[in-house]
Amino acid sequence: MELGIEDKVVLVTGGSSGLGRALCRTLAEEGARVALCGRDKDRLAAAESELKTSGADAVGVVADVTRAEDLNRFVNTATQRWGRIDAIVNNAGRSAAKLVEESCDLDWEDDIDLKLSSAVRLVRTALPWLRESRGSIVNVLAIGAKTPGAGSTPSSVSRAAGMALTKALSKELGKDGIRVNAVLVGLIESGQWERRAAESNVDLSSYYVALGRDAGIPLERVGKAEEFADLVTLLLSERTSYVTGTAINIDGGLCDVV
Ligand SMILES: NC(=O)c1ccc[n+]([C@@H]2O[C@H](COP(=O)([O-])OP(=O)(O)OC[C@H]3O[C@@H](n4cnc5c(N)ncnc54)[C@H](OP(=O)(O)O)[C@@H]3O)[C@@H](O)[C@H]2O)c1
Numbered sequence: 001m002e003l004g005i006e007d008k009v010v011l012v013t014g015g016s017s018g019l020g021r022a023l024c025r026t027l028a029e030e031g032a033r034v035a036l037c038g039r040d041k042d043r044l045a046a047a048e049s050e051l052k053t054s055g056a057d058a059v060g061v062v063a064d065v066t067r068a069e070d071l072n073r074f075v076n077t078a079t080q081r082w083g084r085i086d087a088i089v090n091n092a093g094r095s096a097a098k099l100v101e102e103s104c105d106l107d108w109e110d111d112i113d114l115k116l117s118s119a120v121r122l123v124r125t126a127l128p129w130l131r132e133s134r135g136s137i138v139n140v141l142a143i144g145a146k147t148p149g150a151g152s153t154p155s156s157v158s159r160a161a162g163m164a165l166t167k168a169l170s171k172e173l174g175k176d177g178i179r180v181n182a183v184l185v186g187l188i189e190s191g192q193w194e195r196r197a198a199e200s201n202v203d204l205s206s207y208y209v210a211l212g213r214d215a216g217i218p219l220e221r222v223g224k225a226e227e228f229a230d231l232v233t234l235l236l237s238e239r240t241s242y243v244t245g246t247a248i249n250i251d252g253g254l255c256d257v258v
Pocket of ligand 1: 063189
């Protein structure tokens with residue numbers, strides 16, 4: 001199936017690790033031009049260099065998505081290099097889950113800033129370019145947005161707000177031909193799990209087997225970052241040109257809500 005994504009310019013926040021890094025790889029394999037950002041310069045340089053070694057046209061920008069000036073620099077780097085933006089993927093994030101009773105104001109401010117306000121800012125910054133290209137936006141969220149459990153905040157609440165943002169934006173931008181969708185992640189292999197396995201001194205593959213078994217995932221395994229990358233790439237492609245305002249679970253069936 002021809003995706004029609006060749007030469008498209010795609011911005012991926014948090015493209016230096018885990019799901020974002022796998023997405024950059026898949027987009028590049030499909031011929032897209034990719035700008036990726038992250039805070040850690042060594043991790044970013046490794047991801048950028050991997051893409052370039054495979055022949056991709058890619059650029060890494062050290063940027064913290066919670067800083068407006070960094071997002072401006074991220075967008076400017078891409079537009080100065082390629083003169084266009086066809087898609088943005090708001091992927092940067094980390095897990096933050098506590099009982100409400102045990103959380104403080106700063107926990108909430110930090111989480112909303114990272115997962116919601118940064119996405120709003122990047123959309124606003126890139127919007128003139130997305131209008132020109134009749135582009136596409138994907139917001140990476142978590143299944144907790146639909147099924148917030150005890151001890152899942154502030155993340156589940158920020159993610160639910162991300163779903164509302166996705167729907168509102170799809171209605172505001174539909175007239176410009178801009179599609180806006182969300183993917184809701186369950187448990188998928190990535191840098192954050194690698195770090196947790198290392199912290200608990202557990203071999204990574206055993207860690208993933210236990211995670212898949214204990215979480216009650218119907219498909220009885222955690223997902224692969226490449227499976228996430230395929231879904232997002234499809235959502236950004238011409239093959240889903242009539243899909244907007246949706247929030248798709250990628251979770252092996254884990255979420256109780258469709
Ligand atoms: N994997 C899962 O099972 C799972 C489940 C639910 C939701 N998610 C969501 O999926 C997204 C990707 O996570 P992942 O699992 O791939 O984790 P990961 O391997 O830890 O990757 C996170 C990426 O985000 C970047 N990042 C974090 N804070 C940032 C900031 N302030 N500014 C710029 N970049 C930032 C990180 O780079 P630096 O640290 O260098 O900045 C890294 O590139 C996140 O939004 C996460 O919440 C993942």
